[in-house]
Amino acid sequence: MLNVKELIPWRSEKRGMQERHEGADAVGALQANINHAFESFWRNLDLPLPGAWGMDSKNVLPNVDIGETEKAVEIKAELPGLEPKDVEVTLGDGAVTIRGQKKAEREAKEKDYVLRERSFGTVERTVPLPDGLNLDAAEAVFKNGVLTLTIAKTPEAQAAVRRIPVKHS
Numbered sequence: 342m343l344n345v346k347e348l349i350p351w352r353s354e355k356r357g358m359q360e361r362h363e364g365a366d367a368v369g370a371l372q373a374n375i376n377h378a379f380e381s382f383w384r385n386l387d388l389p390l391p392g393a394w395g396m397d398s399k400n401v402l403p404n405v406d407i408g409e410t411e412k413a414v415e416i417k418a419e420l421p422g423l424e425p426k427d428v429e430v431t432l433g434d435g436a437v438t439i440r441g442q443k444k445a446e447r448e449a450k451e452k453d454y455v456l457r458e459r460s461f462g463t464v465e466r467t468v469p470l471p472d473g474l475n476l477d478a479a480e481a482v483f484k485n486g487v488l489t490l491t492i493a494k495t496p497e498a499q500a501a502v503r504r505i506p507v508k509h510s
Contacts, residue, residue: 383426403439403464409471411502413493416468423464428488428489439488440465473498 404419418439420428428441441464449456470492478493 358451373504376415386470401443403466405439405466405468411494412499413491414474415492416487418466418490419486420464420483423483423486428483430479430481430488430490431490432470432479432492436467436470437479437490437492438465438467439490465502473501 347370406417408415416437416439420441422443422445423441427443427463428439431438431440431474443460443462443464445458445460447456447458473495475493475495479487479490481490483489
């Protein structure tokens, strides 16, 4: 999956100190102000860092793939390190919410020290759903860290799907 933060070339962490063009030409000052505005925008989104989930208590958006066939909508969510008991799926108000919580503890005792570590992390993603779904027929399957949610379309929604032949000109 694509990580948005990898696409941001102007991140101050990558460059060290943020460049400022104080007293420089107007174009340079404008560029510095634009860079600062974009940097503030991305920082305020509080996007997850790669590998950060489970390291702190911030919510992280799990990666999802969404597909639609003539008969159903299928959503796959990546939830590595979780067990089915740690995952909650709720449907309502035209959306599905996938939520999971990971708790891990580790203790190592050696002759001169004791190491105790705890990590907690929450993942949550809400996906809007189209009209014409039979929410009572929704099925969720969790396998190898991937949750697959399948929601069947109503017969009316299935009947409304029409194929249009594509002609060669």
